[in-house]
Amino acid sequence: MSPCQNCHAGCCRSFAVSVSGADIIRIERDLKLDFWDFVCRWEDREGLITRGQAPQFFFEDEPGVPFAICLMHHQSTYVPSTTKCRFLMEGAPDRDFPLGEARCGIYDSRPSACKIFPTRLSSSGQIAEIYDVPSHGRSELLPIYELCPRPWTPADLDPVQTVDDLIVARFEQVFFLQLAKVWNKDPQSWLAFPDFIRFVYEKRLIRKTAEEMEAEIPATIPFIRAA
Ligand code: SF4
Numbered sequence: 756m757s758p759c760q761n762c763h764a765g766c767c768r769s770f771a772v773s774v775s776g777a778d779i780i781r782i783e784r785d786l787k788l789d790f791w792d793f794v795c796r797w798e799d800r801e802g803l804i805t806r807g808q809a810p811q812f813f814f815e816d817e818p819g820v821p822f823a824i825c826l827m828h829h830q831s832t833y834v835p836s837t838t839k840c841r842f843l844m845e846g847a848p849d850r851d852f853p854l855g856e857a858r859c860g861i862y863d864s865r866p867s868a869c870k871i872f873p874t875r876l877s878s879s880g881q882i883a884e885i886y887d888v889p890s891h892g893r894s895e896l897l898p899i900y901e902l903c904p905r906p907w908t909p910a911d912l913d914p915v916q917t918v919d920d921l922i923v924a925r926f927e928q929v930f931f932l933q934l935a936k937v938w939n940k941d942p943q944s945w946l947a948f949p950d951f952i953r954f955v956y957e958k959r960l961i962r963k964t965a966e967e968m969e970a971e972i973p974a975t976i977p978f979i980r981a982a
């Protein structure tokens with residue numbers, strides 16, 4: 756049985772989940788949601804959210820402040836004064852599950868960061884490694900922020916899917932880092948960000964003529980601003 760079965764999902768309550776542009780586009784499309792329904796920017800002056808891995812973006816309406824692009828949090832229904840990922844579906848606490856059961860409401864479309872937890876790619880890039888999960892996801896050692904009830908083992912995960920997910924996560928993160936470099940050269944307002952993201956990701960699929968194929972002209976994203 757997966758450690759997630761019957762869990763109260765301390766991970767989805769503790770962490771600010773960084774999303775890539777690909778995550779955003781996929782969730783918008785699959786859930787028929789708008790960017791403003793689920794994406795937020797969180798100040799990340801200390802780099803505690805992006806941890807040197809996800810990109811930081813700057814915006815002209817908050818000059819000089821680095822932001823992480825994340826999933827929104829909403830107030831928890833059953834645990835007063837705490838928040839949770841806006842997609843986490845909570846069950847009421849009861850005698851068997853005093854913290855309540857919870858599950859992801861967008862499981863098949865969830866961000867890469869959620870899919871790969873708690874694994875990482877080995878330095879060879881060929882193997883998935885399961886890392887130790889701390890007892891709590893936040894410094895407040897509240898029961899609701901407790902993480903996995905037992906250590907994960909390789910039997911808990913699919914070795915093919917896990918490596919696939921890690922490789923996609925790495926690719927999308929590198930792409931999003933490139934995007935951040937372009938955006939941060941001349942930051943626009945937060946309000947302009949969704950159109951920028953949609954514009955760039957629409958350009959990731961192109962048609963090439965036989966002549967262009969022959970000429971082997973490398974295809975790159977035209978990093979120009981949405982109007
Ligand atoms: S998207 Fe799903 S898995 Fe990811 S934090 Fe939210 S509820 Fe949890």
Ligand code: SF4
Nearest residue numbers: 758759762766902903
């Ligand atoms: S805290 Fe661990 S066991 Fe619980 S839902 Fe998150 S990943 Fe699964």
